[in-house]
Amino acid sequence: MKGFDLAAILGNAEYMAMLAHGIQITFVIAICSWLLAMSLALVLLAIRFSPGRIGNSAVAAYVSYHRNVPTLVQLMLWYFGIYTLLPSGIADWLSAHSAEMVFAIIGLGLCQAAYFSEDLRSGLRSISPGQMEAARALGHGYISAMRYVLIPQGVRNALPALVNHSVSLFKNSSLAIVIGAPELSHAVKEIENLSFRTFEIYLIGTVLYLVFSLIIMAAGAWLTWRADPLNGASR
């Protein structure tokens, strides 16, 4: 066992390049799947709030599946399972364009969409029906009442949960190691294999994850504070 020496990692240009690449991939996965999750969540929410039994139960089934199956298993099903079912043209194109990242983004995004849509839904549901009635009585149309009265309040109520789930999305990007995406924890493992300085590199990886998560949490807390009308939100 060698003595504790952070400089052996931090001073090594090759290791630092690997770490930087890992961080970059982690952010690509996290940001792309966040965008996918949020846009899909809005679609799911629209279906949930529109009349029609079939759409409603389809969304409920979607949410139930993604909340009750471990994210890791979902990723494995995508990468080891669905990937092999694709027509060979698409599969070849994917394997030439880092398929593991594509599937990490799809898997994490679809999974998190279920959580986001539930957050938004419970945020909107927590507003009393009187708000809609009052807005309509004041002459707003349905869309305009949604846009100016219900959605601002609903999103504000949903913000803490959305922030928490964004942090878990960021943390879950580490699961992509299982399907071989070269993200941060993958880089940490590789540097460990090359340098044998397990303690140092794990410490660096942990601190990096912690710092990024805390930044997201702080940004979320600031957003939540800003969104409160008492603190000078725009509307």
Place this chain on the structure above:
Amino acid sequence: MIHDMIAIIDEYWLLLLIGQYPNGPLGGLANTLILSALSIVIAFPFAILLAFARLSSYRALRWPVTVLVYVTRGVPLLMLVLWSYFLVPLLTGADVPSFLTMLATLVVYQGAFLSEIIRAGIVALGQGQMDAARALGHSWFGAMRYVILPQALYNMIPSMLSTFVATIKDTTLGYVINVPDLTFAASQVNNQLLTQPFQVFLILALTYYVICWSLTALTNVVERRITRRRAGLGPRRRGEIALPLTPKVTEQL
């Protein structure tokens, strides 16, 4: 497709259920459930202590636990699994089975989450309960033991059940350090078959779904009961309309 899946279950159900048990370590679904149940049982008293420490008026107690809670909230479980895989053998000096390594990880991780739940439960009861108990002559511990905890823990049963569901889902990460659980068994099956990965992993996903879905459904029933009892109503009579519920707490973070 369905026929393939039935054939796989027909041939490998024992492996998926208990792993290679009589001839090897216990694995499969049985191991997943044992691992999650054990980690919750061990994490629970630990979490109560952590919650006390976070509520304590001594900084020396409060700060380390706050740091621990923030670290477990901010670092992926995968990173903690790697840490224990490295540290547990180093600290104990023995060749520790991966099952115990995963157990240690989950105890720390879920302990931190549970402690937040318990702390929230204690805070939600309000200071009045503690003041009243102290005024009646209870010591701090007596008040906790006989007045605060019985109420707080009872109200927290739904959140704890959902922590259990989360733990079952978290045990899949043992895959990274080769804990012989359900996910591991499924990937073994996949390695033997090689030709039907989609079917194998779909069976895996559906198995987890059935278990976690039924536990979540149970959580909802329990939660509804507790809400009724807290509102001072008895068990629901036949034909009575259900109470409108406050937003559900069916998942952590």
